[in-house]
Amino acid sequence: MICVYNAQLDVLTKGRGTYEITEKVQKIVRESQIGEGQVTVFIQHTSASLLIFENADPTARMDLERFFRDLIPEDAEYFTHTTEGSDDMPSHIRMALTRTSECIPVIRGQICLGSWQGIFMYEHRSFSHSRSIIVSVIGERP
């Protein structure tokens, strides 16, 4: 029988950086009891994003963060969207360059990530936020 199972995931952030959510997504897939199908991960924000990235060595994430810091200035002279602070417009650009949704196949009840992949929520704002992610599983429940 084909089923749909939707759940919400709230992630509390403590400033800019990556927060791994792989285990939380896998837990929702387990709850759905769906064996073969797909899981969509969707973030409901425009100053935070999603990224499937190297999860073994944290230096890869540090270097990516530094790359974005060099690429996207905090105080570009031309920024007009500035009322919410100097980290706001860069956060919108960072999310435009990364992901809002990812769709991952599910096989035998497992999200089929590669050996080095983790699912990360990428917080782009400097202060703490509560971020909401919708996880939607669709597929065959045995």
Next chain:
Amino acid sequence: MICVYNAQLDVLTKGRGTYEITEKVQKIVRESQIGEGQVTVFIQHTSASLLIFENADPTARMDLERFFRDLIPEDAEYFTHTTEGSDDMPSHIRMALTRTSECIPVIRGQICLGSWQGIFMYEHRSFSHSRSIIVSVIGERP
């Protein structure tokens, strides 16, 4: 009962910029009569793209546009793909950095966007074009 509902959305553009399609996607989800599921939005072009972005304050989109204009030169000396004009290769690079498909959960018949999110078609060419977007809804029809 699980159903699939596919529809086409045509967007006429008047040059480079963002065109909001949120209401048009929601209308197709309503027509599908699907309550719980997912909607995939897919653009059939390589010089226009999709982006879920801040939709409250248009200055955020203006600053993003300016960021891309600075990042991607119109007349890079190394460009060899130039027969269709100087805005053509930049349009391919811009679409490579943004999105071709987005998959959004549907809950109680609503696409579950966050408060500040809108779905935009991002036209990257200078002249008018008719752009085709496929909207595919899958899920439970009560």
Next chain:
Amino acid sequence: MICVYNAQLDVLTKGRGTYEITEKVQKIVRESQIGEGQVTVFIQHTSASLLIFENADPTARMDLERFFRDLIPEDAEYFTHTTEGSDDMPSHIRMALTRTSECIPVIRGQICLGSWQGIFMYEHRSFSHSRSIIVSVIGERP
């Protein structure tokens, strides 16, 4: 009847560049016998990615490659993730800026790409690799 059909696609690469997989994805959709639905293409790697891009004129892909080479240095002084060679950290950044998953509608058994679109695996490492892609089709089998 709604069905799920998952298959694996292995792509052998010979260094950095784009490898078209459109026909291979279409073949899996054909095998699934699904008429109306969606296909998710997912790459299980963090130093290679997916991209739906202009497939008619190869110069567009050459210019994109050159753009990334200029944007992302091979030997940034600040890179700390360097144990696997100087092409490793750039490969993670390139995949962060392109795609890990794409979801494409299927209509009458065809993946509904636009006239100029091809699905590419983008290898970002210099040496040969075997890359694994999961293709998951969901939809109505007549």
